[in-house]
Amino acid sequence: MKIVVTGSLGQLGYELMRQAEGSAHTYVFTDVRESEKTVSLDITDRDAVEAFIGDDVDVIINCAAYTDVNRAESDEAMAQKINSDAPGNLARAALKAGALLMHISTDYVFDGKGYLPYSEESQTGPLSAYGRTKLSGEKAVAESGCRYMIFRTAWLYSLTGKNFFLTMADLTASKPMLKVVYDQVGTPTNAADLAFLLSHIIEENKLDRTGLYHYTNEGVCSWYDFTKEINDLLGHTCNVMPCRTDEFPTPAARPHYSVLDKKKVRETFGLEIPHWKESLRLAVKEYMNS
Ligand SMILES: NC(=O)c1ccc[n+]([C@@H]2O[C@H](COP(=O)([O-])OP(=O)(O)OC[C@H]3O[C@@H](n4cnc5c(N)ncnc54)[C@H](OP(=O)(O)O)[C@@H]3O)[C@@H](O)[C@H]2O)c1
Numbered sequence: 340m341k342i343v344v345t346g347s348l349g350q351l352g353y354e355l356m357r358q359a360e361g362s363a364h365t366y367v368f369t370d371v372r373e374s375e376k377t378v379s380l381d382i383t384d385r386d387a388v389e390a391f392i393g394d395d396v397d398v399i400i401n402c403a404a405y406t407d408v409n410r411a412e413s414d415e416a417m418a419q420k421i422n423s424d425a426p427g428n429l430a431r432a433a434l435k436a437g438a439l440l441m442h443i444s445t446d447y448v449f450d451g452k453g454y455l456p457y458s459e460e461s462q463t464g465p466l467s468a469y470g471r472t473k474l475s476g477e478k479a480v481a482e483s484g485c486r487y488m489i490f491r492t493a494w495l496y497s498l499t500g501k502n503f504f505l506t507m508a509d510l511t512a513s514k515p516m517l518k519v520v521y522d523q524v525g526t527p528t529n530a531a532d533l534a535f536l537l538s539h540i541i542e543e544n545k546l547d548r549t550g551l552y553h554y555t556n557e558g559v560c561s562w563y564d565f566t567k568e569i570n571d572l573l574g575h576t577c578n579v580m581p582c583r584t585d586e587f588p589t590p591a592a593r594p595h596y597s598v599l600d601k602k603k604v605r606e607t608f609g610l611e612i613p614h615w616k617e618s619l620r621l622a623v624k625e626y627m628n629s
Pocket of ligand 1: 346348350351352370381382383401402404405406421425443444445492493494496
């Protein structure tokens with residue numbers, strides 16, 4: 340099979356690149372930036388996408404996105420272009436090629452006012468520009484007529500790029516005390532685990548199981564708990580203190596509760612999902628060896 344990956348220099352794309360090593364399939368890794376490992380493809384360029392996705396493409400994995408949640412508040416038009424119009428371009432190309440589109444979305448499509456894990460059928464209600472544009476992207480894919488899988492994930496981290504894990508690894512090393520919010524609850528997700536799910540679907544040829552899915556690591560925690568665990572696993576001695584969201588106002592509102600129910604993804608693909616603490620332990624081990 341031929342698989343085209345977009346946004347390959349981001350966290351998820353990079354993990355997919357690592358996991359594709361040794362695959363019998365042909366992967367083509369693209370990103371808006373050309374690099375040693377990627378071919379240039381700007382997914383907002385409709386003509387370029389149409390020209391790039393030939394009839395020989397079997398799967399498109401869209402890892403590209405506008406992921407700066409705060410900046411999106413003052414830059415919603417650009418976020419909409421990348422998070423919604425561009426997935427529409429990929430969906431049209433997938434439909435034309437008869438390819439499957441795997442698209443990634445977010446827990447920020449929910450308003451966070453619930454107290455039970457959100458299922459795929461739960462009512463959406465994004466609080467932020469980022470959430471609105473991602474929800475709009477889901478609709479563009481779902482209404483295109485192409486075969487698709489949409490995976491909503493949350494609190495993604497890895498050893499590359501800019502993310503909460505790396506920020507807190509640095510801050511807990513350099514600061515004696517750190518306040519972190521405890522009134523936003525969700526589940527961290529090691530990008531390698533989500534990449535493993537996507538690779539598993541391809542390697543095990545489960546491409547016919549189309550639809551909308553929720554995927555994060557197992558378990559529940561606050562950003563405070565996540566930071567405390569990072570601090571402790573790294574052996575740092577920072578005094579991590581809980582605080583409320585309103586002590587550190589940010590341009591974008593975030594859901595207070597965004598735990599995702601993963602029953603559907605577990606049952607459909609027959610995979611055990613690692614607990615966030617176990618996946619974090621592995622990430623910390625790799626971080627310390629890097
Ligand atoms: N990060 C999270 O916590 C989180 C949580 C929930 C869901 N998600 C979703 O998970 C997916 C993967 O996220 P991630 O954290 O891996 O993202 P990421 O690290 O921000 O990577 C996104 C990649 O897409 C590239 N890109 C931006 N605009 C593009 C364009 N027009 N054409 C092609 N590539 C473009 C980016 O390049 P530049 O860096 O040069 O812009 C970057 O390399 C996204 O759909 C995201 O919305 C992420």
